[in-house]
Amino acid sequence: MRLPSDGDHSGRTLGDEEIELLSQVIRSGTLNSTRGTFVAKFEKQFASWLGRKHVIACASGSAAVHCAIAALSLQAGDEVITTPITDMGALTPILYEGAVPVFADVDARSLNVTAETIRAQLTARTRAIVVTHLFGLPAELDAILQLAAERGIPVIEDAAQAFGATWRGRKVGTFGTLAAFSLQQGKHITTGEGGLVATDDDHLARKLFLFVNKAWGYGDPKPDHYFPALNYRLTELQGAVGVAQLPKLDGVVARRREVAAALRAALAEVPGLHLPGDPAHGTHSYWKFAFFVDPQRIAGGAAALGKRMQGEGVACAPRYIQKPAFECELFRDWRASPVTWLPLQHNARAHGPMPPYTRAQYPGAVQALDEVIVLPINERYEPAHIRYVADVIQKGAQVLLHA
Numbered sequence: 179m180r181l182p183s184d185g186d187h188s189g190r191t192l193g194d195e196e197i198e199l200l201s202q203v204i205r206s207g208t209l210n211s212t213r214g215t216f217v218a219k220f221e222k223q224f225a226s227w228l229g230r231k232h233v234i235a236c237a238s239g240s241a242a243v244h245c246a247i248a249a250l251s252l253q254a255g256d257e258v259i260t261t262p263i264t265d266m267g268a269l270t271p272i273l274y275e276g277a278v279p280v281f282a283d284v285d286a287r288s289l290n291v292t293a294e295t296i297r298a299q300l301t302a303r304t305r306a307i308v309v310t311h312l313f314g315l316p317a318e319l320d321a322i323l324q325l326a327a328e329r330g331i332p333v334i335e336d337a338a339q340a341f342g343a344t345w346r347g348r349k350v351g352t353f354g355t356l357a358a359f360s361l362q363q364g365k366h367i368t369t370g371e372g373g374l375v376a377t378d379d380d381h382l383a384r385k386l387f388l389f390v391n392k393a394w395g396y397g398d399p400k401p402d403h404y405f406p407a408l409n410y411r412l413t414e415l416q417g418a419v420g421v422a423q424l425p426k427l428d429g430v431v432a433r434r435r436e437v438a439a440a441l442r443a444a445l446a447e448v449p450g451l452h453l454p455g456d457p458a459h460g461t462h463s464y465w466k467f468a469f470f471v472d473p474q475r476i477a478g479g480a481a482a483l484g485k486r487m488q489g490e491g492v493a494c495a496p497r498y499i500q501k502p503a504f505e506c507e508l509f510r511d512w513r514a515s516p517v518t519w520l521p522l523q524h525n526a527r528a529h530g531p532m533p534p535y536t537r538a539q540y541p542g543a544v545q546a547l548d549e550v551i552v553l554p555i556n557e558r559y560e561p562a563h564i565r566y567v568a569d570v571i572q573k574g575a576q577v578l579l580h581a
């Protein structure tokens with residue numbers, strides 16, 4: 179069976195609305211946002227959807243994280259606490275702003291950082307905490323926000339995978355000082371590439387705007403380039419698609435929650451699986467359906483079951499990312515690039531063990547990656563697709579079940 183894929187039309191909610199607004203942009207002849215109207219409209223409408231004062235659009239989710247980090251005006255060697263299980267686009271911006279990424283372990287069942295794992299990494303140099311709501315599951319925000327407030331450290335929510343997820347009835351992306359979203363092809367809504375940064379702080383919003391615009395003071399009496407920054411603008415073409423996508427977002431999230439609930443029901447009796455669900459104080463928005471396989475019950479664990487699923491045409495990713503981010507090649511030799519080496523030279527960790535992070539320090543992340551299977555679902559899954567996927571998982575688990 180061919181399953182709907184977010185890589186093409188089958189698994190995306192794109193249609194005449196996007197085509198109509200795109201045509202308007204092309205007929206207008208204004209394809210960039212400095213003179214156009216669609217990006218500005220998209221920012222305003224997204225701010226209203228999210229419930230935040232300011233939203234700035236930018237070229238990608240990586241750019242959105244970069245903008246959020248840059249807005250905090252860090253000093254060389256300052257530390258930003260983040261997660262080892264995330265998109266690399268959420269990590270390299272820390273380095274490009276002269277700061278050192280410090281990895282907090284994740285909870286092996288939520289795949290998210292917790293107040294305890296963050297606390298273990300706090301130092302006198304900590305200047306920001308990035309909280310990633312992985313796969314659309316809200317992190318345990320109460321304790322994290324309390325800890326951050328006690329220490330006076332700003333939180334950046336990485337909500338790239340968590341559009342429409344809620345915590346205590348409020349959307350994630352409204353809790354941190356700043357929040358970043360991605361509009362890349364595979365996210366809840368898409369403009370092909372693109373990103374959004376949100377804040378309620380006027381001063382930070384101004385810095386975000388400048389960072390997207392080479393820090394050129396548009397509209398100022400004596401504009402200048404105030405600090406180093408890039409051209410991270412979203413185009414009007416993307417802005418038009420965003421304006422058309424946004425009214426569909428609540429429906430997309432609702433559909434994904436239905437698909438996940440149906441999958442959960444269909445898999446409830448399969449032994450050896452731990453299925454995702456809503457946390458006690460929030461709602462999951464299911465960017466992916468990440469479930470865990472108990473290797474004590476299922477022979478060969480996630481790797482063996484994932485292989486069987488792939489053999490039956492169910493695309494999935496045992497392990498999600500193959501290894502914790504700090505084991506990626508760019509972190510193996512911090513001296514190899516000035517981007518990694520310069521921040522470290524302004525930090526005491528330069529005199530410590532090299533590389534600074536090893537898997538023995540991250541039991542939660544190691545266990546999570548060993549046991550997880552990331553199943554791509556989307557809003558276009560019909561009951562027949564769900565039945566097929568659940569069947570394949572159930573049969574695979576049955577064959578591998580320890581006697």
Ligand SMILES: *Cc1c(COP(=O)(O)O)cnc(C)c1O
Nearest residue numbers: 238239240265267268338360362
């Ligand atoms: C996708 C993603 C990013 C990066 O977004 P891009 O648009 O691909 O640059 C950052 N953080 C997380 C958690 C993501 O899933």
